[in-house]
Amino acid sequence: MTATHASREASTTPQPTVVRPYGDMTGDGMVQLSFTLPVKHDKRAEGAALQLAGKMGLSPALLVHAKAMGPSHTFFIVYGSVNHLVDLAAVEVVERDFPLLPAKDVNASIKKTLRRPLVVVGACIGTDAHTVGIDAILNIKGFAGEKGLEYYSEITVVNLGAQVLVPDLVEAAREHGADAVLVSQVVTQRDAHIHNTTQMSAAFREAYPAGEVPLLIVGGPRFEEGSAAKLGVDRIFGKGTTPGEVASYLVHALCTPTPPERKSA
Template structure:
């Protein structure tokens, strides 16, 4: 049974390319992806997670204001009696921010994984497979008799 993921860009951010690429990679990996698009409120993430019984919620932000946009996010999830795996990724802070400090800040906010803007889609796929205990099955190679 495929795992359900909620994906969206939080707050006033309108950057859509990254989540579109991520949606395709996650879908190709066998996940059921609900893409909320851009400028998504915390309430919309929570409502979608509840409606779709989501296994994970992936929050994207590229305009550098993710800390403000994600403040209280996990409290909202808990208030809705939800506890999905949560990821945040993108350009999460404005200016020359220390990546380790950014990771620590978002982990302290409750996110299970924090990815920077240089993260490749396969890294998120691999992390989700590990965090959701998804086993990958390999198909038998196709043999051509000749």
């Protein structure tokens, strides 16, 4: 079948609303799961892994891989069938609610509405040293074939780098007159990304008069979509975000005649 035929067929075939995972055959429910148990690798450890898989609803479950991780831990991969059904109608997603703009339109909008460059201050806060994500958005070399915000003639980027303390971020935002503050949080151990983000948004609300808080944006691969209001920020960007999406959002939030209501102010 040619690609054209395949896509035409896909668009006319009604999509099921209830689905099961797919392994070898449609609807066989097969899933693969990996985890580590704090036990040394032996037969008992393998039995423990299968017991866990069974309790998680995998039946039958096969142990396909077990490897000692040091003297007292074992890593497992199990493969098995689950009975659970997925109701596609009940899935909630956060849809992009702003148009994607080419760089020249982003620059033109900023020029027309602000009549000066839009200033963004970015950082990884807390102990987080994972700068690749924020650099992908800010640095000129960009990400996924798109240039970063430094490429935009009407955006001034101040990238503070890794492990920035919240008070220093607030101070830098003030010093540079930030319109938007872009924070990256990749490490999620002990919910560090939640605590750091909440602390950061609270510090900005305390340091700025109401209504004057810069646009607060956080990004990282493991934020829960739709939790921006709970964290006190205006927007969350997740896995696979491109600089163009962020630039378009900045225009949407800061350069429309009546910007949408802000959560952080």
